Amino acid sequence: xxxxDRRQFLQSSVGAILAAQAAPAQxxxxxxxxxxxxxLVRVKGSNYTWEWLKKEDRFRLLDSKGRLITxxxxxxxxxxSPAGKTAPRxxxxxxxxxxxxxxxxxxxxxxxxxxxxxxxxxxxFGEDAIWTEPVVYDTPxxxxxxxxxxxxxxxxxxxxxxxxxxxxxxxxxxxxSSVSPVEPAxxxxxxxxxxxxxxxxxxxxxxxxxxxxxxxxxxxxxxxPGYRDALTKGRSDxxxxxxxxxxxxxxxxDMRMGRGSMWIDYRSDLWGHLRGPGQLRLGAKxxxxxxxxxxxxxxxxxxxxxxAGIVQRKVDSPRKVAAALTPQFCTWGAQVDRDKGGPxxxxxxxxxxxxxxxxxxxxxxxxxxxxxxxxSYGRLEHSEQRLPHFEQFxxxxxxEGHRIGFWAALMxxxxxxxxxxxxxxxxxxxxxxxxxxxxxxxKYYLLDFTQPKVQKTLSExxxxxxxxxxPDLLKxxxxxxxxALGVAAPQNMQWAGERLMWKxxxxxxxxxxxxxxxxxxxxxxxxxxxxxQIDLHSPDDLFLAAGEYDLEANRRFFFSSLxxxxxxxxxxxxxxxxxxxxxxxxxxxxxxxxGSLNDFRADERGEGATPDRVAKYNGLVQAIRxxxxxxxxxxxxxxxxxxxxxxxxxxxxxxxGEVVLLALRPCYLGSSGSSDDPAVKKFQSMVHTxxxxxxxxxxxxxxxxxxxxxxxxxxxxxxxxxxxxxGRAEITVHFFGGHVExxxxxxxxxxxxxxxxxxxxxxxxxxxxxxxxxx
Numbered sequence: 001x002x003x004x005d006r007r008q009f010l011q012s013s014v015g016a017i018l019a020a021q022a023a024p025a026q027x028x029x030x031x032x033x034x035x036x037x038x039x040l041v042r043v044k045g046s047n048y049t050w051e052w053l054k055k056e057d058r059f060r061l062l063d064s065k066g067r068l069i070t071x072x073x074x075x076x077x078x079x080x081s082p083a084g085k086t087a088p089r090x091x092x093x094x095x096x097x098x099x100x101x102x103x104x105x106x107x108x109x110x111x112x113x114x115x116x117x118x119x120x121x122x123x124x125f126g127e128d129a130i131w132t133e134p135v136v137y138d139t140p141x142x143x144x145x146x147x148x149x150x151x152x153x154x155x156x157x158x159x160x161x162x163x164x165x166x167x168x169x170x171x172x173x174x175x176x177s178s179v180s181p182v183e184p185a186x187x188x189x190x191x192x193x194x195x196x197x198x199x200x201x202x203x204x205x206x207x208x209x210x211x212x213x214x215x216x217x218x219x220x221x222x223x224x225p226g227y228r229d230a231l232t233k234g235r236s237d238x239x240x241x242x243x244x245x246x247x248x249x250x251x252x253x254d255m256r257m258g259r260g261s262m263w264i265d266y267r268s269d270l271w272g273h274l275r276g277p278g279q280l281r282l283g284a285k286x287x288x289x290x291x292x293x294x295x296x297x298x299x300x301x302x303x304x305x306x307x308a309g310i311v312q313r314k315v316d317s318p319r320k321v322a323a324a325l326t327p328q329f330c331t332w333g334a335q336v337d338r339d340k341g342g343p344x345x346x347x348x349x350x351x352x353x354x355x356x357x358x359x360x361x362x363x364x365x366x367x368x369x370x371x372x373x374x375x376s377y378g379r380l381e382h383s384e385q386r387l388p389h390f391e392q393f394x395x396x397x398x399x400e401g402h403r404i405g406f407w408a409a410l411m412x413x414x415x416x417x418x419x420x421x422x423x424x425x426x427x428x429x430x431x432x433x434x435x436x437x438x439x440x441x442x443k444y445y446l447l448d449f450t451q452p453k454v455q456k457t458l459s460e461x462x463x464x465x466x467x468x469x470x471p472d473l474l475k476x477x478x479x480x481x482x483x484a485l486g487v488a489a490p491q492n493m494q495w496a497g498e499r500l501m502w503k504x505x506x507x508x509x510x511x512x513x514x515x516x517x518x519x520x521x522x523x524x525x526x527x528x529x530x531x532x533q534i535d536l537h538s539p540d541d542l543f544l545a546a547g548e549y550d551l552e553a554n555r556r557f558f559f560s561s562l563x564x565x566x567x568x569x570x571x572x573x574x575x576x577x578x579x580x581x582x583x584x585x586x587x588x589x590x591x592x593x594x595g596s597l598n599d600f601r602a603d604e605r606g607e608g609a610t611p612d613r614v615a616k617y618n619g620l621v622q623a624i625r626x627x628x629x630x631x632x633x634x635x636x637x638x639x640x641x642x643x644x645x646x647x648x649x650x651x652x653x654x655x656x657g658e659v660v661l662l663a664l665r666p667c668y669l670g671s672s673g674s675s676d677d678p679a680v681k682k683f684q685s686m687v688h689t690x691x692x693x694x695x696x697x698x699x700x701x702x703x704x705x706x707x708x709x710x711x712x713x714x715x716x717x718x719x720x721x722x723x724x725x726x727g728r729a730e731i732t733v734h735f736f737g738g739h740v741e742x743x744x745x746x747x748x749x750x751x752x753x754x755x756x757x758x759x760x761x762x763x764x765x766x767x768x769x770x771x772x773x774x775x
Contacts, residue, residue, distance in 0.1 A: 031104030032125040041099070041106060046127045047237070048290040052106070057096055063237035063290060069219050070239055072151035072163040076121060076135050078282065079146040079157065080114055081269045089146060089157040090114050116140050117276075129304045130288035131244065139276035144268035148249070148282045151261045161254045161261035166224070167640070168260050169216035169238075169294045170195075170253060171526055171559040172207040176544030177552040179204065180642035181559075182294075185258030186224075187642075195262065196251035196498045198480050207556070208480055208540045211498065213527035214242025214301055215253055215262065216294040218639070231640055238294035238639075240301040244310055246529055247284040248273075249497040250484050264497070267485040270430040273493035293639045295646075299562055302528050306566070311528045314567030314628065316535065320518040321628045323472045324536045324569060325593045326403050327621045329357050329364035330475075332371070333576055333597035337604075342372045342442070346386045350393060356600040358400075360609045361736060363618045364596070367397055368405035368475060377412035377444050378419055380465035394469065405473035405522075410508050411481060411501075412437075414444040419461065425454050427488040435488035437481070446482065449504040450492035459511035466515035473520040474512070475538070476505070505533040526559060528566055535628075536592070537563050542575040546604070549575025550583035551647070558646045561591040561632035569628045571595050577603045582616040586714065589620045589694055590651040590663050591632050612758075612765045615736035619712040619768035622734075623661065623696040630655050635680050652683050658702035659683070665692045686722050691715025693756070698770075711769040713756040721752045727774035729754075734770065735763040747773065 032045040043050040049062040052074060060071040079091045094113035099106060105124040113119045117139035124131040135148060153162030166185055170193055173181045183189050191203040196211045218238035220230055227234070241262065243251065249264040264283060268274035274282070289304055291297030305311045316324070331353055335341045340349045354367060373390070375383040382390040397404055416422055426434040426445035434445050447454055465471075479501050489496050495503045505521075512519050521533055524540035537560045545552035553572065560570045572588020573595040574581040581596060588594050594617060600609045634648030653661035662683060686703060687695050692714035697706035704724050711719060729752055733741045741763075745752065752771060759765040 030127040032127055034101055034104070034106065034125060036101045041101065043106075043125045043130075045125065045130070045290075048130075050123075050125065050130060052099075054096070054099070061239055061288070061290070065237075067219065067221060067234075067236040069236045069290065070163055070165040070217050073153060074108060074121075075110055075119070076283070077149040077152045077159045078114060078117070078119065078135075078137055079149065079159070080139075080141075080143040080276075081146055083142040083144055083275055084269070084272065085144075086269045090143075091149075091157050091159055093152075093154075094119060113137070114139070114141075114143075128289065128300070132286040132288070134284060135282040136279060137282050138279045141276050143276045144272065145266050145274040145276075145280060145282060146269050147263055147265045147267075149254075149261055149263040150283075150286075153259070159261065159263075161256045161259040163217070163260045163262075164219075164258075165217040165260075166220040167218055168253075168255065169218075169646075170255075171212050171646075172210050173204065174544075175205045175207045175541075177548055177555070178544075180645070181555070182640075182642050182645040183255070184642065188258055189255050190257070191255050193253045193255065194251070194480075195253050197482050197501045198250065198484060205544070208524050210480055211251070211501070211525050211527045211530070213251065213498075213529060214240050214298065215260070216240045216297055217260070218294060225640075235640070237290050237292055238297045239288060239290050240294070240297040241286055241288050242301050243498075243527070243529060244285040244287045244305060244308070246498040246502055248494055248499050251284075251498050265485055266497070267489075270486065271489050271493055271496075273496070293637065295558070295562070295634075295637065295639075298559070299565065302562060302566055305528055311531050311566070313565075314531060314535065316567065316628060317518055320520060320535065321626070323366075323403055323518065324520045324628060325624055325626065326365040326472070327363070327593050327617070327624065328366040328368050328405065328473075328571065328573075328595040329362060330368040330370055330405075330573065330595060330597040332407075333574075333603070334599040335370060336576070337599040337602065343383075343386070345370075345372050347389060347393070350387065350390075353600075354393075354397065360600050360614055361611070361618070362596070362609070362614045363621050364402070365621075366403040366405055366473065368407070368473065368595075370407040370475070371409070371477070373406065374408070376414035376418065377409055378414055378416075378447065378461075380408060380461050382469075391469075398470075403472040404470075405475055406469065406471045407475045407477055409478040409481070410476055411446050411478060411504060412444045413447050416445065420457055421454065425451055427483065427490060429488050435483060446488070447504070448490045449500065449507050450490040450495045455507045458508050462508045462511035463515050466512050466519065470516075471519065473522060473536070474509075476521055476523045476534075479523065479525070502530065502533075505530070509533045522571055526563070528563075531566060531568065535568065537568055537570045539570065539573060542573075545575065546577075548580070549577065550580040550587075553580075553584045554587050554648055555646050557587050557591050558634055558648050561634070561648075561651075564591060564628070564630045564632055567629050569593060569630075574598055577605050578607050578609060578613050579605060582613055582714070585617055585620045586663055586665075586692065586694065587648065587651065589623045589696075590653050590661060592628075593624055594620055611736045615765035615767045616712070616714075618736065619710075619734070619766070620694060622698075622768045622770075623694050623710045623712055625653065625655065625661060625696065627655055633679065633683075635683060650680075650683070652679075653696075655700075659686060659704075660700075660702055660706075661694070661696040662687050662703065663692075663694045664689055666690055688720040689717060691717040691756075693717075693719055695719070695721060707773050707775065709752075709771040709773070711754060711756065711771065713758055713766070713769070716757045717755075719754045719756055721754060721771075722750060723747060723752050723773060724750070725773040725775060729774070730772040732770040732772075734767045735760065736765045736767050737763070739763045
C-alpha cells in the first residue's frame with residue numbers, strides 16, 4: 001500500500017495516515033538469521049552481515065565477502081531545549097538498558113537519555129534489506145525536541161558525525177560541478193547538506209535534484225588507496241540508506257572530518273509540536289540495502305520499496321507516455337539571453353521565439369513556456385496586459401502540431417487577496433508574521449497547503465487552469481524554496497518538513513488530474529516517494545556548470561536513469577550554450593527524451609543554432625524509445641574517483657530484458673574506451689565503431705532482430721551492427737532540410753557494415769540513417 005495514497009487521505013484523518021506510516025512495511029516473509037551471543041548480535045542476510053557490539057554500542061555492516069562497508073554508533077542522539085525556549089540545548093547519550101531479539105528483528109532500549117528520558121529503536125532484518133523503525137523517545141521533562149541525529153560519536157549540544165566509510169555518495173551535493181557527489185572521507189569536506197526538499201544551505205548551493213531521500217557509501221580496507229589490490233580485493237560493496245516514509249522534519253546529512261550523520265531537524269523549540277513530557281515518535285522508517293557498487297545499491301533501494309508495497313512502478317496511459325517523451329523546446333534560455341525573464345516576458349517575445357523555432361528546422365514536439373506567463377504567482381492565469389492574445393497563440397501552436405508545457409512555481413502566492421485568501425493562509429515565521437521572499441512589487445509569499453481554505457482555493461484554481469489552458473505538461477519549479485523549519489512552518493505541523501511538498505503536490509496535482517489524468521508533471525527530484533505526483537525527471541538548471549554542461553548533465557543522468565526502472569524517464573535539457581548540446585542529447589536519448597533551451601540567435605558564447613547542431617537533435621529524436629519503463633546501463637562504470645565516478649562513457653538501454661538502444665563513445669573523459677569488463681565486451685560486440693554513434697531499434701525487437709534500425713553518427717566511419725537477419729538492407733539517409741538518399745547493402749557474416757558520414761557537400765548535415773532489414 002502506498003503510505004501517502006491520496007484516496008486514503010480523502011477518507012481518513014491525518015492521525016490515521018501517520019499511524020499507517022508508523023506501521024511496519026510489508027518487507028516480505030523472508031527474514032534474515034539472527035544470532036545473539038550476548039556481547040555480539042550477528043545477522044546474516046543474502047548479501048550482507050550486520051553486527052552489533054554491545055560494549056561499544058556500535059553496528060558494523062559487512063558485505064558477502066566479509067569486507068567492512070560502514071560502521072557507526074547505534075544509539076541516535078536527541079537534541080532538546082527547555083519547553084518554549086531555544087537555549088540552552090542539551091544532548092546526552094544514554095546507556096543501554098536492554099536489547100531484545102525476536103525473529104527478524106532486534107529492539108534496543110536506552111535509559112538516562114538527556115538525563116531522565118528513555119529511548120528505543122527497532123531494526124528489522126530481511127534477506128535482502130534492513131529496516132530501521134522510527135525512534136520512540138519517552139521523556140518525563142517539559143522539553144522540546146530540536147533535532148534527531150543518527151550515527152553520532154559523542155555527547156554535546158552539537159552531535160559529532162560518526163558513520164565511517166571510505167567514500168560517501170550524495171547525489172545533488174552541488175548545483176555546480178566543482179564538488180563531486182562521490183566524496184572521499186580523507187578529503188574532510190565539512191558541510192551540512194539537504195537530503196530532503198531544500199537546496200540552499202550555509203555551506204553549499206546544492207543541485208536542485210532534490211529531494212533525493214538517500215545517501216550511499218563504500219569502504220576500502222586499510223591501509224587504503226595506493227596499496228596493492230586496494231581498489232579490487234580491498235574495495236567493499238556499497239550501501240544505500242534512504243527514507244521509506246517522509247518525516248515531518250527536515251532531512252539533512254552532516255559531513256565532518258570524513259564522517260557522516262543523517263539527521264532530522266524539527267525545531268519544536270520554535271513551534272511546540274514535539275514537546276514533553278510524554279512519549280514522542282521521532283525520525284522515519286529507514287531502508288538499508290547492499291549492492292556490488294553504489295549504483296546497484298540505489299537500484300536495489302528503489303526495488304525494495306516496490307517489493308514492500310511502499311511505492312508502485314508507474315503504469316501510465318499511452319497518451320501520457322507519449323506526452324512525457326515528446327522532445328521539447330523551452331523558452332527560458334532565450335528569455336535569459338534577451339532579458340525577457342519574469343515580468344518582462346511579453347507577447348512579442350513569445351511569438352518571435354516560436355517563429356524562430358519553426359524557422360530553425362528543429363523538430364521539437366512541445367513548446368514549454370517558462371516564467372512568467374502568469375499575471376501573478378499562484379493564480380495560474382496569464383497576464384492579459386503582457387500577453388493579450390495568449391489563448392489564441394496557444395491555439396495556433398496546437399493547430400501546428402505541437403504540445404504545450406507550462407512552467408509554474410506552485411508554492412508561491414503574490415496576491416493572496418486576489419485569490420480569496422489572506423496572509424494568515426501563508427507559511428508563518430516563528431514571530432507569527434508571514435514568510436516573505438523578496439521585496440517591493442516582486443515579493444511573494446509561500447502557501448500553507450495544510451489549511452483547508454488553501455486546499456479548497458488551490459483545488460479550484462488548479463481545475464480552472466487545466467480546463468482553460470489544456471496543458472500537456474506542467475513544469476513544477478522551486479519546490480526547494482520551501483523554507484527550513486528554523487525559518488517558517490505550516491499551521492498543521494504533522495505535515496511539516498519533508499511532508500509539506502508532498503502535501504502541496506497532492507492538493508494541486510490531485511485536482512489537476514481530476515480534470516486531466518494524463519497531465520505530465522516534471523520536476524527534478526530523485527526520491528521514489530514522490531512517484532505518485534511526478535512523471536518526468538528534469539536535471540534542471542545547469543547554470544553553475546558553464547564550460548562543462550555536458551559532463552554535469554551526464555553525471556545527473558547517471559543517477560536519474562535509475563528512475564527508468566520505476567517508470568520515470570528523464571528530460572534531457574541543454575545547458576546555456578549550443579556547443580555542448582549535442583553531447584547532452586546523445587545521453588538524453590538513452591534515458592528519456594530531448595530538450596533545448598538555447599537562444600536560436602546567440603547564446604552565452606555568442607553562438608546560435610546551426611544546421612549541424614539542429615540536425616543532431618532531429619536525428620536523435622528519431623531514436624527516442626516509446627516506453628517509460630526501461631533499464632539504463634552505463635559502461636564502463638568507474639566507482640572510485642571524484643572526477644570520473646558517476647559518469648557514463650557509453651550506455652545500453654534494456655527493455656523487457658533486451659538491448660534496444662546503444663549509445664557508444666569509443667573515447668570519453670580521457671578513457672581509451674577499451675575495457676576487460678564483460679559488459680563492455682558484450683555491448684561492443686553488438687555494435688562496433690570508432691566514432692560516437694547511437695543505434696536504436698525502431699520496433700519492440702532488440703537491435704539484433706529488429707527489421708528497422710535508427711543510426712545517428714557523430715563522426716565518419718564504418719559502423720558494424722550485429723544482426724540475425726539475412727539478405728539485404730534498404731538504407732535511407734535523411735538530411736537536414738528534407739533530402740533523402742537511398743541505397744542497398746548486403747548483410748554478411750551476421751553483420752550490417754554501414755558506412756556513415758555526418759554531412760554531405762551537396763546536401764549538408766545528416767540527421768539520421770534508417771536501415772530496413774529483410775527477414
